[in-house]
Amino acid sequence: MKRVASGILPVIAIDRKAPKPLHRQIYDAYRTAIIEGSLRPRQRVLSTRALAAELGVSRLPVLNAYGQLLAEGYFESRVGAGTVVSSALPEQFTASGAALQAARSESRYAPRPAAHRCSLLPQRETSPWLQGLGAFAVGQVAYDQFPLQVWSRLVARHCRSMNARSFHYGDHMGLRALRETVASYLRTARSLRCEADQIMIVSGSQQAIELSARVLLDPGNRVWIEEPGYHLAKAVFATKGCHLVPVPVDEEGLNVAEGIKRYRKARAAFVTPSHQFPLGVTMSASRRLQLLEWAQTNGSWIIEDDYDSEYRYESSPIPSLQGIDANARVIYIGTISKVLFPSLRLGYVVIPPKLIDRFVATRWAMDLGCPGIYQEVLADFIGEGHFARHIRRMRILYRERRSALVASLRKEMGSAVEVMGSEAGMHLTVNLQNRADDVRIAERASSQNLRLWPLSVNYLGEASRHGFILGFGSTAIEEIPRAVRKLRKLVEGT
Amino acid sequence: MKRVASGILPVIAIDRKAPKPLHRQIYDAYRTAIIEGSLRPRQRVLSTRALAAELGVSRLPVLNAYGQLLAEGYFESRVGAGTVVSSALPEQFTASGAALQAARSESRYAPRPAAHRCSLLPQRETSPWLQGLGAFAVGQVAYDQFPLQVWSRLVARHCRSMNARSFHYGDHMGLRALRETVASYLRTARSLRCEADQIMIVSGSQQAIELSARVLLDPGNRVWIEEPGYHLAKAVFATKGCHLVPVPVDEEGLNVAEGIKRYRKARAAFVTPSHQFPLGVTMSASRRLQLLEWAQTNGSWIIEDDYDSEYRYESSPIPSLQGIDANARVIYIGTISKVLFPSLRLGYVVIPPKLIDRFVATRWAMDLGCPGIYQEVLADFIGEGHFARHIRRMRILYRERRSALVASLRKEMGSAVEVMGSEAGMHLTVNLQNRADDVRIAERASSQNLRLWPLSVNYLGEASRHGFILGFGSTAIEEIPRAVRKLRKLVEGT
Numbered sequence: 011m012k013r014v015a016s017g018i019l020p021v022i023a024i025d026r027k028a029p030k031p032l033h034r035q036i037y038d039a040y041r042t043a044i045i046e047g048s049l050r051p052r053q054r055v056l057s058t059r060a061l062a063a064e065l066g067v068s069r070l071p072v073l074n075a076y077g078q079l080l081a082e083g084y085f086e087s088r089v090g091a092g093t094v095v096s097s098a099l100p101e102q103f104t105a106s107g108a109a110l111q112a113a114r115s116e117s118r119y120a121p122r123p124a125a126h127r128c129s130l131l132p133q134r135e136t137s138p139w140l141q142g143l144g145a146f147a148v149g150q151v152a153y154d155q156f157p158l159q160v161w162s163r164l165v166a167r168h169c170r171s172m173n174a175r176s177f178h179y180g181d182h183m184g185l186r187a188l189r190e191t192v193a194s195y196l197r198t199a200r201s202l203r204c205e206a207d208q209i210m211i212v213s214g215s216q217q218a219i220e221l222s223a224r225v226l227l228d229p230g231n232r233v234w235i236e237e238p239g240y241h242l243a244k245a246v247f248a249t250k251g252c253h254l255v256p257v258p259v260d261e262e263g264l265n266v267a268e269g270i271k272r273y274r275k276a277r278a279a280f281v282t283p284s285h286q287f288p289l290g291v292t293m294s295a296s297r298r299l300q301l302l303e304w305a306q307t308n309g310s311w312i313i314e315d316d317y318d319s320e321y322r323y324e325s326s327p328i329p330s331l332q333g334i335d336a337n338a339r340v341i342y343i344g345t346i347s348k349v350l351f352p353s354l355r356l357g358y359v360v361i362p363p364k365l366i367d368r369f370v371a372t373r374w375a376m377d378l379g380c381p382g383i384y385q386e387v388l389a390d391f392i393g394e395g396h397f398a399r400h401i402r403r404m405r406i407l408y409r410e411r412r413s414a415l416v417a418s419l420r421k422e423m424g425s426a427v428e429v430m431g432s433e434a435g436m437h438l439t440v441n442l443q444n445r446a447d448d449v450r451i452a453e454r455a456s457s458q459n460l461r462l463w464p465l466s467v468n469y470l471g472e473a474s475r476h477g478f479i480l481g482f483g484s485t486a487i488e489e490i491p492r493a494v495r496k497l498r499k500l501v502e503g504t
Numbered sequence: 505m506k507r508v509a510s511g512i513l514p515v516i517a518i519d520r521k522a523p524k525p526l527h528r529q530i531y532d533a534y535r536t537a538i539i540e541g542s543l544r545p546r547q548r549v550l551s552t553r554a555l556a557a558e559l560g561v562s563r564l565p566v567l568n569a570y571g572q573l574l575a576e577g578y579f580e581s582r583v584g585a586g587t588v589v590s591s592a593l594p595e596q597f598t599a600s601g602a603a604l605q606a607a608r609s610e611s612r613y614a615p616r617p618a619a620h621r622c623s624l625l626p627q628r629e630t631s632p633w634l635q636g637l638g639a640f641a642v643g644q645v646a647y648d649q650f651p652l653q654v655w656s657r658l659v660a661r662h663c664r665s666m667n668a669r670s671f672h673y674g675d676h677m678g679l680r681a682l683r684e685t686v687a688s689y690l691r692t693a694r695s696l697r698c699e700a701d702q703i704m705i706v707s708g709s710q711q712a713i714e715l716s717a718r719v720l721l722d723p724g725n726r727v728w729i730e731e732p733g734y735h736l737a738k739a740v741f742a743t744k745g746c747h748l749v750p751v752p753v754d755e756e757g758l759n760v761a762e763g764i765k766r767y768r769k770a771r772a773a774f775v776t777p778s779h780q781f782p783l784g785v786t787m788s789a790s791r792r793l794q795l796l797e798w799a800q801t802n803g804s805w806i807i808e809d810d811y812d813s814e815y816r817y818e819s820s821p822i823p824s825l826q827g828i829d830a831n832a833r834v835i836y837i838g839t840i841s842k843v844l845f846p847s848l849r850l851g852y853v854v855i856p857p858k859l860i861d862r863f864v865a866t867r868w869a870m871d872l873g874c875p876g877i878y879q880e881v882l883a884d885f886i887g888e889g890h891f892a893r894h895i896r897r898m899r900i901l902y903r904e905r906r907s908a909l910v911a912s913l914r915k916e917m918g919s920a921v922e923v924m925g926s927e928a929g930m931h932l933t934v935n936l937q938n939r940a941d942d943v944r945i946a947e948r949a950s951s952q953n954l955r956l957w958p959l960s961v962n963y964l965g966e967a968s969r970h971g972f973i974l975g976f977g978s979t980a981i982e983e984i985p986r987a988v989r990k991l992r993k994l995v996e997g998t
Binding site: 014015016017018019020021043047048049050053054060064124125126127128129131143149150151153154156158161162165166169170172173174175176177178179180190191192194195197198199200201203212213214216217220224225226227228229231242245246249251329351352353354355356365368371372374375376377378379380381382383384392393394395397398399402484 | 508509510511512513514515537541542543544547548550554558618619620621622623625637643644645647648650652655656659660663664666667668669670671672673674684685686688689691692693694695697706707708710711714718719720721722723725736739740743745822823845846847848849850859862865866868869870871872873874875876877878886887888889891892893896978
């Protein structure tokens, strides 16, 4: 019942000079709107008093028209809901909107309806491993552990106290208070060298990648991407008209020497050094220095996506590339959505000082910023220490889940799978030693409520590994053994 | 005090096998972080218990290190706030981050640091008429009239009841319930022919324009834009590498015949037919039919931005272009931010059925959707009738403000200004008969807290009119006469 808009004034043209009487004009307008499907069954209509006021006419012709519409069964009166469009109209009478649309979509089209570059994107994403919830789904967090009470209290407080300033468009870079806390967090936790002036709040890492690509890259530029690598980053560079240069990833991360061999003059490199997506390795210190050296010598940019750096379970923390870069060649990207919850849609990009104006101008043409309230709430959530506390709790939880998953994989599948990468993040990747068809297995798995993201689809060239990316963020320890047994049966069944 | 992140673990590498004792490693790590500016004065540090747990060491070395840091004045204890970085550190001791940054930003750069296409955008928007609040600011609403109580109640209710589904990424097109209510609203209020399946929720009309351009246009395509027209739409088409074809606007709206003369084969037209920005005219019925006819014959697209269609103060409502288009050539764009409040960041685009997949794929590469909670709240806000009620109240208020402004302009300035456009929207445009330098006047006005958006800057070619766009959404009736007197003095002073 909530899915229709209540009390909306339909488009009624009233002409006082027309020979047709007013009540008839009103009657005709409603009848047409109902027959054509602009008004739908059960939709509430304005009260006669409100309609008369809206149209600037006396109530009499409105009462007259409504009376006739009620009498003929177009309207009905509902106790407590006022007057609504009748729910009992015969089907053939109310041209169903869907049928109308079907007819319309058949109309002749000029050739080449959409942009050429847009056709470079994969069609609507329907891969079963990216749909909905389920064991091993990637990018999901332990929702039941979120401190919802603290969060809602902050949301309610900020919402009640909204004023002209918070209703209005905000700062081009995002809320100042949030940028200050994020800068402080990044300096402390990730060794970034940054000030609040360099932080731009964005809707998540995807927007940050899009924005960086638009500021840094022209069509025809070449970009190093990790092989295997993150599909939505590749989609961004491809739609900018850039050429992707796949650079292999080994146990030390991106193979910089190989990248230089393949295309030294690339304009940018996109990397996930903390926890490579999808293989999960951490880029070694020497590779980091090589990459920075290449960028500096070559005048290239590094886009560092530090998407789940909050969760490392090994002893030695590794400072970000941005933190050891002396030459401001790194654009640093992070997300809050992966730490708190995805529908939050907040992330940030740390911009080299000389590029700030370009980022602002480009962002402003893309959208006019993120909603204000979540920025205010998040600033307090970080500032009051809840953020750090939540990360500490989740680090313990995810470490346990990861250990349980690794133990289960070893027990059930033994040497059939190799667990890859470092102890970090909210997913791990397994390599199938028998090189079974991971896509086919993943498709079959979805009917068993298992979300297996095949490794092979993350390669641009031929996949040198087959396997799965297994998320454990929202998979409870108790569920893990059963889910791994299902996985084993699926792999054995091929 | 809130502007620093609380309780964050700094990057501390602990090496049990090193000859350096643990307490000294911890002491050195903190001291370095403070000297280098990663930790800043007044920032709260972890409790000794929490740090020991994080590092996996006993509490003794931590206590030892903290004791020394306190004794040497790096830390201080604050009642109620635990241990914080000392606020009394000598300036020269803590390398100020700003100074560090300045040094870093001076490092040598490779030539041509940013993308060529990005340089087509205007530099960071600093025009005084677009900054902050003040009389006549455009795009601002009557914040004090917003039903904040109803709204916060809905926000609080939805926030408290968040669950796995609402925490997670949503539907690619936006929340289903919201799309249903928006479709129902548009069918009724704007005569659109649309179903919820065609509605995509976006962050506002700017994102909708960006998205449409990416789906429909390739570099080198020509696009009709209104002359004068909306600067942020032009920015979008320019950064896509499109050529802008300015088509003059007269009292009937876009001059279609002139557009055909200038460049018949344009791939798309961007129009604001309900309330042309900035002149305020409403496109006549015959021009609407001409435009649709041109699009159909020519295989071109029409992007209809209906940004403030909710507010018409004249008798005859005009159905949208989308509603009278039989051939699915119209992309319809609308915004909620202009009706409720700008920092809401919600709008929608109504997509022709055959293009839905393209829009979804393109959007998914740009950002992964809008935050969930405001979508849920808005669906209820519309469904429960608050939206329609708010629009009705605001229509009365804005009509009064507009009348008061027109009366004041006539009284104070008489024939010196011509009030243009139809009775609609939240701003009107005046044409200065003496063709004074509107940009210079606007710059001087800003120091008097008057936000005058000069008309001439909205032209791509030579401005055939000088004047101002005057917003009255957030300018109370009582303020209007005084603001108009200021305006008169500024105009006379030139």
